[in-house]
Amino acid sequence: MGIYQFIIQDWEANSINTKGRIFSTFFRIANLPSGNILARIVLLPFRIFYKLIFEWILGIEIPHQVKIGAGLTVYHLPAIVIHRDVVIGKNCVLRQSTTIGNKTDNGACPVIGNNVNIGASVCILGDVVIGDNVVIGAGSVVVKSIPANSIVVGNPARIIKNTQIHQTPEPVI
Incomplete structure (x- = not known):
């Protein structure tokens, strides 16, 4: 994937969400892979700008190190906090006041x-796996x-519906 495609990979998911499109563009630029020292130096001023504007002023704490797949949609930006070691797959939707991180230090x-x-005001904490x-x-x-x-809903979250398709085993003849 080229740099331009990497930067705009969330645009389709945010086609009617201008705030989400702006945030995802800035996040993807800050998130650009920087495997060599020159790339890190070039991206450093932008990453500082990203941290100042989005984390300190707008209150959306998604570090540039977070691994997030294409199609990220972020509605209602304030108060989103994600730990840098979280891994998120493709086509994820995040809403305001969401916290995703560890339960204990380290x-x-x-x-x-x-x-x-x-949904809004969700906490996902600890060594958990959320399926597709x-x-x-x-x-x-x-x-x-x-x-x-x-x-899933509630505190603590409980499954209210599982739409897993159950296939009946083939009869043995």
Whole structure:
């Protein structure tokens, strides 16, 4: 993937969300891979600008080191806090007042799958895995892993629906 494609990889997901498109563009520039020393030096002023504007002024704390797949959508920017060691898959939706990180100092961080829709004021904490195609309702506190194709709500979060397709085994003849 070229630099331009890397920077605009979230634009389609934010086609009607101007704030999300602006944030994702700045995040992707700050998130550009910097494997060599020259790239790190060139990106340093931009990363400082990103930290000042988005973290200190706008209150959206998503460090440039976070690994997030293409299609990130961020609605209502304030009060989003994500630990730098969190891994998020493709097509994730984040809303305001969401915290994703570790439970203890130097503890493990969540791994979030593809197509996960995270409601407002959600906390996802600790060494948990959120499967693909999960919806996490507003105000939920997730401290245990969630299987794919689930809808979870509550504090602590509990599965209210699992849309996993159950296939019946073939008869043995």
